[in-house]
Amino acid sequence: MGILRVVAAAALVLALTGCASKFKSYDGPEVTRIVVHKSARVMYLMHHDQVLTRHRIDLGFAPEGAKRAEGDGRTPEGRYYIDRRNPRSRYYLSLGISYPNARDIQVARAAGASPGGDIFIHGKASPFPWAREDWTWGCIAVTNREMRDIYAMVKLGTPIDIYP
Template sequence: MKRRHLILGGAAVATLGACGAPSKFKRYRGPEVTGVVVNKAERKMFLLSDSRVMKEYDVFLGFAPEGHKVMEGDGKTPEGVYRIDRRNPNSRFHLSLGISYPNAEDIRVATELGKSPGGEIFIHGQRHPMRKDSGDWTWGCIAVSNDEMENIYAMIKDGTPIAINP
């Protein structure tokens, strides 16, 4: 009888272990993402493989989306060409990919104004995992849904160029 309980108990533990929450870390085996384009006016982000659009996403931007980010706290999303330069699997916003803002020109302009250019600009997920965000709400980042962010995080490699257009 004890042997039967051990076998059934072991099977139950193995079965329950397989029932955990799905991982936020997905695998991607498709074509390489060679570039990202964000069109701020349209609130759209495109993942490209060479010149072909692979995916299109609706995005949220900084709470003051018009114009290029000039200084820390202005609520603007930068404009220009940058790179994805880091990953944050423990982001407050589900997952996030860092954007190489500020570049040398961004630093120069802010310094001439006696200001800090800011930094910590990311593509990231939602503020609240159970509620859908609405309107532009970030401090200059580019936000998508958490489900979309899981796919984007898997697809984009560090070093991928990102063009952020007005």
């Protein structure tokens, strides 16, 4: 009976340690803005005009041009905000981007389409054997290691500017 308790306690400690490693804390300068340059495949976390971190990114599988409709494989362009956090994301961790905005909805409706939604900054599902450059459906993807840092650093309401 004593060995069973020791094994159970060890399993609990290992499980909690594994969960804790996914979530980091951050006490550095506030991320006041996220800047994405799609053509350069780069994302910056900014504190005003100071670059805090730089990340190589993957985009939607059709990266040229702004997102116009659901399923087009494009990453949106424009100013959005981080509007939700998903600690149980299929893609490790994720931060929701406030796409679509009123203009995105108007453009899609004018074309007789739905604008879609569920655009995120996220990590990669594991295992992810078929992942290649620009593999998402319009999201911004980074490594899981980077996503742990980004998830800790970025707060809800942070603006994100996505440029061509």
